[in-house]
Amino acid sequence: MDLKEKLLSSYLAFEETLDLDNDIHDIRNNAIKYFEDTGFPNKKLEAWKYTSLNSILKEDYSIFPKQSSAIDYKEVKQYFVYDIDSYQIVFIDGIYSSHLSKTTHDKFDACLMSSALNSSKYNKVIQKYFNKIAPKDSLTALNTAFSKEGAYIYIPKNVVAEKPIQILNFSTGNEHALMLQPRNLIVVEDGAQVQIIERHQSLTDNAVFTNSVTEIYAGKNAQADYYKIQSDKISSSLIDNTFISQERDSEVSVHTFSFGGKITRNNLNFYQNGSGINSILKGVTIIEGKQHVDHNTLVHHRQPHCESHQDYKGIFADKATGVFNGKVFVDKIAQKTDAYQSNNNIVIDDGATINTKPQLEIFADDVKCSHGCTIGQLDEEALFYMQSRGIPKKEARALLMYAFANNVLTSVKIPELKTRITNEIADKIGVQLGFDL
């Protein structure tokens, strides 16, 4: 039985556990129908030209893990940004772990999707926001059909979340192969602020396929910073679908750090619905082996006087493949748009491949839109300069790579996270940092 059939039949079983009177049920039903018609994306689709899912669709995944399992905090401490005070929403094999989590309902809600979907208290928010910007595409629809758990974060008007929220998804390897479909909803009302860190982590070498959907709504003047750490095992694949809707004068940034995983695909979509909006998309990709990272971004400028900044850096070794497929769409009325898109790549080994497609689609004339993209190697002259000053070649190379990737980190607002990522990059490249940044 192939995965699609399995999912379709699992859906029937899943349906039996649900409250059929819930409004969400129609949404789920429509979504599964859509998935049934379209199936998994293939390479013939322009958006999937460079990424084939075939190798990960072969596995026989468990759609629903049989048993919830507990893990000791000590075992997984390293995957938390542990040196900061934060709220934590933790899932183990897709099931909420109250033991590891620290949620809140005080000034704002940082809790579970399952309770939000089922409790009437949250009904208003769910009705207004759930599945409103996630468009119809097959993987998003698949997630919508199976949506039952994930993080639910609601920051009311003018509330500033005083500490970051960490969302962690662990998989224990209790199942031979596991498919996870977390569904997150983040609503940041007018004038509110929040910082979120998200991580997917497999604890064993068993196959994991995560198809995650996150919807983020930023109200007027709201500010949201979202950090994604993707440093998973080579047996794990991640398809991350994130949709962001922004209102007037809001600022949303998404940083994606891709350091591992078999196939990582980031579908990151920004929709600007007011003027004075700023959207920031940054990414660092450092991979080796046969890893594959695909960044597929869209910024849709729908209103005048908005900005968007995209900056993606990649270092590719061995037989790794990097894809960048960025699109900036400027509507007719979105005059005075300032959109910038940059994608820089370094290829370390001959087997590595980079496919990049930075696209601009512009329908307004008074705009400042540009993109740049480079593929190259380390600067020989800079290497020579350092070597002539007594830095060994290996270190010199590492330093250059480190400097190249580290540029993106300047906009990370949580100092501890910045140090953490900095160290991870240093570690990845094999450079010893004798200093703190």
Added chain:
Amino acid sequence: MAYTEHELEQDLKNKEYEYGFYTDIESDTFPPGLNEEIVIAISKKKDEPEWMTEWRLEAYRNWVKMEEPNWANIGYEKPNYQNISYYSAPNKKPKYESLDEVDPELLDTFNKLGISLDEQKKLAGVAVDVVMDSVSVATTFKKTLAEKGIIFCSMSEAIQEHPELVKKYIGSVVPPKDNFFAALNSAVFSDGSFCYIPKGVRCPMELSTYFRINQAGTGQFERTLVVAEDSSYVSYLEGCTAPMRDENQLHAAVVELIALDNAEIKYSTVQNWFPGDKEGKGGVFNFVTKRGICEKNAKISWTQVETGSAVTWKYPSCVLKGDNSIGEFYSIALTNNYQQADTGTKMIHLGNNTKSTIISKGISAGRSQNSYRGLVKVNPRAKNARNFSQCDSLLMGNKCGAHTFPYIEVSNKSAQIEHEATTSKIGEDQIFYCNQRGIDTEKAIALIVNGFSKEVLNKLPMEFAVEAQKLLEISLEGSVG
């Protein structure tokens, strides 16, 4: 081109498509429709050897199985390929010994286009192989070329007189089944130009062909083949104009360039086919496949100025097969009113130390859509490949669109690829500056657009550059405001 300022003024006053006239020469036209018989009939009409007929049939059979591509960022009503007449030739034959014998009406047509043959003859170094509809009716300067061993003739003539060369090279760069339009062209191509530069010869003049689509409802299927032997050089010009017509006309040409070791080919195009009127009615569909292959140390340079056609679908490409080969692409694409263009290039790096440069300037005005679509591909074995791409777009008004779709695929660590693109508009301060100095707005725009396109215009041979500049100005008329 001998083109004075006075004439430019006259042209600027002329708001309608100035080349829209129709020469009344009796034509020998096939009934509309396409099937194997028509293909055989075309081949027979041209007295072609059997292998050529077979080649056409093969292409036709492939074409029947293919689907018209629709991935490009253009929208148009797909032509009904059974409603097109696939052959039309001016029927005053045989060929003329001198210009005096040429049908005066035909000569008049060329005069209106500003390419009078006698003037051409006098003008330094331009030999013109005039293609009226599809059959070439006059070739000049043939003798000078013959002395050097250069063959420059129509495709049909080449098939008769140099079958070995044609057989060897035709379809070697653009195979008949390459794409829908190339297959169609391979099956029904009526004529075109053939050019062969022998080893070590530097072609002393710019070779040029002028195309015109003349008969109503006749698609024009040109086939051009340029072969430059070892260490030779040729510069080839192609310029196009078409008469005004309500019905959409289809043009599906194929151009193949072969640059052998150390050879250099420079191919320049000025395309000014009827773009349709202000309401977007009529206009030529231009679906062209152009590709060149570079052997060791060879260089191919494409330069194009695209101002005409209702729909343009065109990607002049370079296959950099030999080590140290160089590919260049310089393009200006201007769209106005309801025109649509999806154009760009492909640079395929296969050999070591290959270099490519892409400079693309897109100007959109009116309600037009202008897209750059380009591919830079570096093979895993192509060491030290180097590419620089720059795509600039200029928008006029907020009813038009400018799009950039660059595809960059690199699988070799020594590759160095740079791509940048910008979008901008003509600044009010720039216009104001010009106005202040007594230059009216329309002229100011022409001036600024010329400056914007200068990098590409500079690459054109002198005579062409003047014409291209003039074309840009005419095409932008009425887009102010």
